[in-house]
Amino acid sequence: xxxxxxxxxxxxxxxxxxxxxxxATDSTxxxxxxxxxxxxxxxxxxxxxxxxFINGGKNSGVVPVNNPDFKPDPNMKYKLLFEITIFNxxxxxxxxxxxxxxxxxxxxLHIASGIPEKNLExxxxxxxxxxxxxxxxxxxxxxxxxxxxxxxxxxxxxxxxITFIGCAQAMAxxxxxxxxxxxEMKISLTAQTVLSNYLLKGFVLYAIKEDKF
Numbered sequence: 001x002x003x004x005x006x007x008x009x010x011x012x013x014x015x016x017x018x019x020x021x022x023x024a025t026d027s028t029x030x031x032x033x034x035x036x037x038x039x040x041x042x043x044x045x046x047x048x049x050x051x052x053f054i055n056g057g058k059n060s061g062v063v064p065v066n067n068p069d070f071k072p073d074p075n076m077k078y079k080l081l082f083e084i085t086i087f088n089x090x091x092x093x094x095x096x097x098x099x100x101x102x103x104x105x106x107x108x109l110h111i112a113s114g115i116p117e118k119n120l121e122x123x124x125x126x127x128x129x130x131x132x133x134x135x136x137x138x139x140x141x142x143x144x145x146x147x148x149x150x151x152x153x154x155x156x157x158x159x160x161x162i163t164f165i166g167c168a169q170a171m172a173x174x175x176x177x178x179x180x181x182x183x184e185m186k187i188s189l190t191a192q193t194v195l196s197n198y199l200l201k202g203f204v205l206y207a208i209k210e211d212k213f
Contacts, residue, residue, distance in 0.1 A: 052111040054160065056104025056153055057096040062112040074114045079121045080106070081203035083195065087129035097133035097150050099208040103157075106206055117160075123198055124157075127167035127191040131174060131181070134166060139180045151182060158184040167191035 029037075049061025072078075084099035092098075103124060111117055126134060132143070133150045140148035158164065166181060169190045178187045188194045199205060 050112060051104075051108055053107045053117065054104050054153075054156060056108075057101045059098075060101045060104040060108060062105075062108050064112075068113075072110075072113050072115055074116060074119070076115075077119050077121065078110060078115055079198070079201065079203040080110070080123070081195070081198045081205045082106070082122070082124040083191070083205060083207045083209070084124060084126045084130040084133075085128035085207075085209045087132050093144055094146055094149055096153055097130065099130055100133065100150060100153055100157075102208050103162075103206075104153075120161075121203075122162045123165065123194075123203065124162060125165045125167070125188075125191050125194040125198075126185070127170040129174070131166055131170055131176060134164070134181045134185050135176075136180060136182055154182055154184050165191075165194050167194075 045063055046058075046061070049063055051061050055061070082099075082103045084097070084103070086097070086099045087093075088095055088098055103122075107120065107122065110120060132140075133148070134154065135143065135148055137148050137151060140146075154164065164185045165188050166178075166185045167190055168178070168187050171177065171181075171187075178185075181187075195205070
């Protein structure tokens with residue numbers, strides 16, 4: 001009996017020592033080492049991403065998931081309304097607008113979930129500083145001294161059936177004119193009536209208002 005309890009005690013001490021060793025190893029990692037480990041992990045995720053609708057830049061892809069428990073009804077009509085108000089931070093103005101990237105990510109997620117592209121109806125309403133991303137190239141160059149990185153993506157999204165609508169009220173305050181925006185952009189008196197119009201038609205609103213990237 002003594003040997004039995006002695007063996008149990010030894011086993012417990014071994015497990016405890018192993019746990020302490022693992023904790024000690026984790027705690028001895030420097031912030032730089034942890035950041036590197038996270039960076040490697042994220043890089044692997046990004047390498048596995050798929051883009052079933054469109055590649056809208058970094059963070060627009062979908063990490064594949066095997067046999068998810070919930071799957072949306074692929075036979076329904078999905079009406080998606082996106083509201084973009086953000087404009088990239090100063091050092092990121094050479095990159096695609098993060099709001100447009102998020103639009104691509106959400107659509108990619110729907111299609112990756114098994115919803116056919118033909119069952120998607122998509123509208124993007126733009127106001128506030130988000131409008132700057134819709135400048136024609138010549139006006140974007142004049143304002144920021146380099147080419148507008150958003151134009152090709154806007155054109156490709158438009159070809160895929162997405163409607164873009166800009167707010168004339170915001171444009172007035174931002175000292176923009178309709179002539180300065182890309183031809184894919186339709187103009188409304190105000191973004192507010194675009195929102196109410198489509199919401200009353202049963203569209204689901206994705207408000208992309210804060211730049212969290």
